[in-house]
Amino acid sequence: MASVRVRFAPSPTGNLHLGTLRTALFSWLYAQHHQGVFVLRIEDTDLQRSESYYEHSIFEGLAWLGLDVEEGPELDGVYAPYRQSERAALGLYQAAADQLLEKKMAYYCFCTTEELAAERALAETEGRPYVYSRKALELSEEEIAAKLAAGEPYVIRFKMPANQIITFHDVIRGDISFDSALISDFVLLKSDGTPSYNFACAVDDSAMEITHVIRGEDHISNTPKQLVLYDALGVTVPAFAHLPMILGPDKSKLSKRHGATSVTEYREAGYLPEALFNYMSLLGWSSPDAREIMTRDEIKALFTLERVSKSGAVFDVVKLKWMNGQYIRKLDKTALWDAVKPFISEGTLASLSARYSPDVCEDIIFSVRDNLDVLTDIEQYISVYIDSADTYKEKVLALEFSESDRQVLALFLEHLRTLPGGLSPVDVDRILELILEQTGFGKGKVFKPIRLACSGYPSGPHLPELLSILGKDLLIQRC
């Protein structure tokens, strides 16, 4: 069997979108699962909207998620170049168009946008579906030659086969058919000489020997156009798989008006790539054994198009957050510190390193990890460790301590003073235990005032960790 070649073909007209990313993810997974090749092709034929800045956003997004590209721009490969603008410069699309022109399967069209708009408007008022009138087909050879010589702008259109049912088998959805009579003679080459999407797509997919075209459901209606092109060009047709849409909460195609949609935004909001990868893989696909938390390798091994669902999936940030928390809690002390560090403000970082050694910094972060859903949550939970003396005073002065509270604090202070050496978490546990015995009070009556007096906060990390990190000296001052 021929080896699998899957392509991911985004256009660099915006930051890498979550929907686009999911297409990339499923394509990559499919290629990986079959030990195939994952190809990146940049579809930058829209000169107005394409920007190299966005191309980088695509590269970065893929790399961040760990979707390694085997063939693509900057990488070369047998099928280079991988940017359509570069392929156009090589005359690849022109050559294909010439071939169709010669076979009379395509033709020159000099119609202006105004003429076309008028045709369309007429069709609409008459309530019939619009297809191009084909008036350019009536032009004689001489007329065409004259217009060409005069430098009149033109496009090249494809001559759709008449009354034909075009059918293809979608790996996910089964057979899908279209009536060719309802499809207009679409443009192959635009008047600026660049290829239209459908043309470039078909030409390149065959040139690059793509075996599987995996893309969004929104491309289903483009497929018949590409099919007739494959046929006209006399090349092999790849397999198609149309993925369900990713939806916003209102069930319409996920877009900016739904909030954050670019991969960069999620990275900056403190999501881990492993979590996003895992969550996205479950949007339209499910594992055979109902597991949800899986490693990249596990997903890769389990992934098949047969288990991809047909209906659209609402992007649920709440579940993503939960999953991100799961991944955060899996990180060990050092990995957590590395992950979280870029999300701590400079000021906080400065006061942290001014007061604590690097080791203790890791302890601090680790002590609050259960509170983190996203990395950006970190700031709010570590303030207890770095509050200035003034801030602390302000907080404590607002509190009221009862007689029993004072009794507990006095005892605690006593134990601290008599403790030789530093204060370890185990020491804290022991002292707390002792006070419980000595006073006969319940846990709340003992722990609460100590937490309050020592930290100024009613809640926070576990007492042993919190107190041992704050340190004996500071606690003696505060009690």
Add this chain to the structure above:
RNA sequence: GGCUCCAUCGUCUAGGGGUUAGGACACCAGAUUUUCAUUCUGGCAGCCGGGGUUCGAAUCCCCGUGGAGCUACCA
């Protein structure tokens, strides 16, 4: 409007003729935790409607309905 796709808890989904319709997030309750959080246990909640086919449909077929996508010299 035309064409096309889709339809199981609020959300993501499993289940493809006989199941108490399963899991996950969220939500609610309880337990553990000095506290927030974490963790654990339990609970709430679903087959869009109508016709067929069948001894028997969530499952197969048809029709409705609803939602979505496409309808460019964008991709």
